[in-house]
Amino acid sequence: MKPVAVAGGVAAAVGVGYLLWLARHRSAWTVLLTNRIPGHHxxxxxxxxxxxxxxxxxALGDSAALGLGASRPDRGYVGIVAKEIGRITGKRVRVRNLAIDGATCAVVLADEVHRIPKATALVCTIDVGANDIWSxxxxRFREEFDRVCAALPPGAIVADLPSFSPVPVTRRVEAANRIVHEVVAARGLVLAPLNxxxxxxxxxxxxxxxxxxxxxxxDRGHVxxxxxFLPAVRARLAQQAAPAAT
Incomplete structure (x- = not known):
């Protein structure tokens, strides 16, 4: 057998072995993160x-808003935003995190928006849409996303969909984000450029x-x-503080 053929066979075997390892690795992590969900709630x-x-x-949204993937719930992006709100205001921060793991726009409509507190929130954030991308x-996405935005309080900060760099769904994400940007602007809300x-x-x-x-x-990803979100959060806090300063 020629050396080139042998080398090609070895490379193919290594590639298959790596893909099998990666599949098992991801599966184990999926189980691990799923088991953490109750603790986050x-x-x-x-x-x-x-x-x-x-x-x-x-905070509203999906598992990312719960902080899933971070080493602790408070190291998720919502925890980081809450810490910054506390730093700027000098006050304790009560976080009503209404997020549900696996949430789509339909889930947010059915199980989250009606739980928004009647008390005025200093800051309201939402990430949703990543789980809608698979179907x-x-x-349908425009109709549901628009209904979500219509139910949010004035000044809410709405993220567009994140980049799925390792996953080949770029065209769907781009199409969804065009809708997100149009709806957020039409509803007079604030866009967080997550993508x-x-x-x-x-x-x-x-x-x-x-x-x-x-x-x-x-943890790095949640940072x-x-x-x-933070530029819009800081702008929101400055806006809220302005009347008190005049």
Missing amino acids: VYWRERGRADPDSVLYV FEPG AATRRGGPVIAIRNAAGDLFHPN RWAEA
Whole structure:
């Protein structure tokens, strides 16, 4: 057998072996992260308890808003945003995290928006749409996403869909984000440029910032997600503080 053929066979075997290892690795991480979900809900339930001396932050969305993939719930992007709100206001932050793992726009409509507190939130954020991309249908997505945005409080900060660098769904994400941008603008809400933030650095950085399931962000990834929200959060806080300063 020629050396080239042998080398090709070895390379193919190594490639197949790597793909099998990767599939098992992702499967193990999926189980691990799924098992963490109840603990994340418990954490956010405690953070949402009434506190008369606190400011209110309301978060809606999917498992990313729960902080899944981070080493602890408070190291998810919602926890990072809450910490920044506390730093700027000098007050304790009550977080009503209404997110549900696996949420699509339909789930947010059915199980989240009606739970938005009547009390005025200092900040409201939402990420949704990533789970809609697997069965993406533009007309349905626009209708459901518009209904979600219509139910949000004024000044809510709405993320577009993140980059899925390791996953070949770019065209669907681009189509969904065109809809997101149009609806957010039409509803007078604030866009958090999550796609641009998570696309920065390309596929290598995307993998580095992903948890072991290669879907949820890890601690570094959640910092990147928070960076997409924080400029709008800071602007919102400055706007809220302005009347008190005059």
